[in-house]
Amino acid sequence: xxxxxxxxxxxxxxxxxxxxxxxxxxxxxxxxxxxxxxxxxxxxxxxxxxxxxxxxxxxxxxxxxxxxxxxxxxxxxxxxxxxxxxxxxxxxxxxxxxxxxxxxxxxxxxxxxxxxxxxxxxxxxxxxxxxxxxxxxxxxxxxxxxxxxxxxxxxxxxxxxxxxxxxxxxxxxxxxxxxxxxxxxxxxxxxxxxxxxxxxxxxxxxxxxxxxxxxxxxxxxxxxxxxxxxxxxxxxxxxxxxxxxxxxxxxxxxxxxxxxxxxxxxxxxxxxxxxxxxxxxxxxxxxxxxxxxxxxxxxxxxxxxxxxxxxxxxxxxxxxxxxxxxxxxxxxxxxxxxxxxxxxxxxxxxxxxxxxxxxxxxxxxxxxxxxxxxxxxxxxxxxxxxxxxxxxxxxxxxxxxxxxxxxxxxxxxxxxxxxxxxxx
Amino acid sequence: xxxxxxxxxxxxxxxxxxxxxxxxxxxxxxxxxxxxxxxxxxxxxxxxxxxxxxxxxxxxxxxxxxxxxxxxxxxxxxxxxxxxxxxxxxxxxxxxxxx
Numbered sequence: 001x002x003x004x005x006x007x008x009x010x011x012x013x014x015x016x017x018x019x020x021x022x023x024x025x026x027x028x029x030x031x032x033x034x035x036x037x038x039x040x041x042x043x044x045x046x047x048x049x050x051x052x053x054x055x056x057x058x059x060x061x062x063x064x065x066x067x068x069x070x071x072x073x074x075x076x077x078x079x080x081x082x083x084x085x086x087x088x089x090x091x092x093x094x095x096x097x098x099x100x101x102x103x104x105x106x107x108x109x110x111x112x113x114x115x116x117x118x119x120x121x122x123x124x125x126x127x128x129x130x131x132x133x134x135x136x137x138x139x140x141x142x143x144x145x146x147x148x149x150x151x152x153x154x155x156x157x158x159x160x161x162x163x164x165x166x167x168x169x170x171x172x173x174x175x176x177x178x179x180x181x182x183x184x185x186x187x188x189x190x191x192x193x194x195x196x197x198x199x200x201x202x203x204x205x206x207x208x209x210x211x212x213x214x215x216x217x218x219x220x221x222x223x224x225x226x227x228x229x230x231x232x233x234x235x236x237x238x239x240x241x242x243x244x245x246x247x248x249x250x251x252x253x254x255x256x257x258x259x260x261x262x263x264x265x266x267x268x269x270x271x272x273x274x275x276x277x278x279x280x281x282x283x284x285x286x287x288x289x290x291x292x293x294x295x296x297x298x299x300x301x302x303x304x305x306x307x308x309x310x311x312x313x314x315x316x317x318x319x320x321x322x323x324x325x326x327x328x329x330x331x332x333x334x335x336x337x338x339x340x341x342x343x344x345x346x347x348x349x350x351x352x353x354x355x356x357x358x359x360x361x362x363x364x365x366x367x368x369x370x371x372x373x374x375x376x377x378x379x380x381x382x383x384x385x386x387x388x389x390x391x392x393x394x395x396x397x398x399x400x401x402x403x404x405x406x407x408x409x410x411x412x413x414x415x416x417x418x419x420x421x422x423x424x
Numbered sequence: 425x426x427x428x429x430x431x432x433x434x435x436x437x438x439x440x441x442x443x444x445x446x447x448x449x450x451x452x453x454x455x456x457x458x459x460x461x462x463x464x465x466x467x468x469x470x471x472x473x474x475x476x477x478x479x480x481x482x483x484x485x486x487x488x489x490x491x492x493x494x495x496x497x498x499x500x501x502x503x504x505x506x507x508x509x510x511x512x513x514x515x516x517x518x519x520x521x522x523x
Contacts, residue, residue, distance in 0.1 A: 279459070281457045283465050301479060
């Protein structure tokens, strides 16, 4: 029987792939096949979406990285596209995406995502940003980017420093090797000794080993510290479904439940599981789900507070006109044309605030009004025919009611929406 | 000399080292799943929970719309601070481990 030699050590991993310029160019037909896209496991800054897409399109990945960042500020289109890529695309090392599906289905979903992202850009360019209210989207985007970068650095730090051939061999082999001295070679090398043959290492042993034959130690369980513990993603999804179902049951049973409570509950569960996942298990993918839940929460809360019918105030006397009107979300119409004792308004200050929505003030022609309108966020102002729009806009106009007419000072403010002051 | 050391060591240390080793192979679920703190997930988790807290305050009219505007960045600030602390602590622990 021939003696089996010690197997040679595995060859070192191949060096970095050669430059992209060496390969054939991608054909248009291949580009159209979205099911072929894979996230790159080698050329990656965050999740390898840009690297994989660049390889698919056969372009420089820097272009796509810059495009993703820039488009994030256009209705969040870049974030939507990147998040979808992260969730849907498998990696080129064979592992599935967070949401696994067939290539053909993935191509359809990616097309839909591209359309949604395109609509977001169009909506942003058209001025009808669906970034709800004054929510600091830019801050949130920066926070996400910082979190991801910190996360990646954290992972890189916890990665083994040793070459990939035997990443954890030393820490585990050392404790076993020391107590057993040289005989450890018979244990670690996994080479069964032939009976009657002296051990390979050291001089021939004069005495037989002890009667107790120790079984070979089981191979140490080597855990990748980056991927330790159970995956929490689908557990969290199930937990969210359970929680929402319970809340829905309460809702149907007559307990008053705000619309925003549903996404808030989901976000709370996701946040809790993320905090847990920071120390235990693998919570990959939950950050994206949470980010997608936040706009739903904001939208549902706003919808909750919007009064479907505009609040219409028509005071008939100066005494019945309140000095200030405040509203959360909705439309407030204040009609001053019904006031008969206009002279009593002289020198008064009228303060109107609607957090989000529309303010409309109808002014009688015989009343001089010094109007100041402020829109803190995106919105539009129309004062006596003068129109202004944009973000953080302020306008001041005066309507002259004629010589000797009473003067009313009007301050109108909203965070997002429209302010209209006109005569009638 | 070497064989002597080998035999003695094997006889004395064998049972003592084997038992805890077997014990280590079956850690509890919590011990098996624990890992160094993931700062990104910690930060975003706390930020989400903070947003839910702000939403709860607004919905229950504890704060009005104007205050919410100033309250909204708070979850991010607190989550970021917690992330920095966690990052510093885990970094210090890692340095101690390797030194």
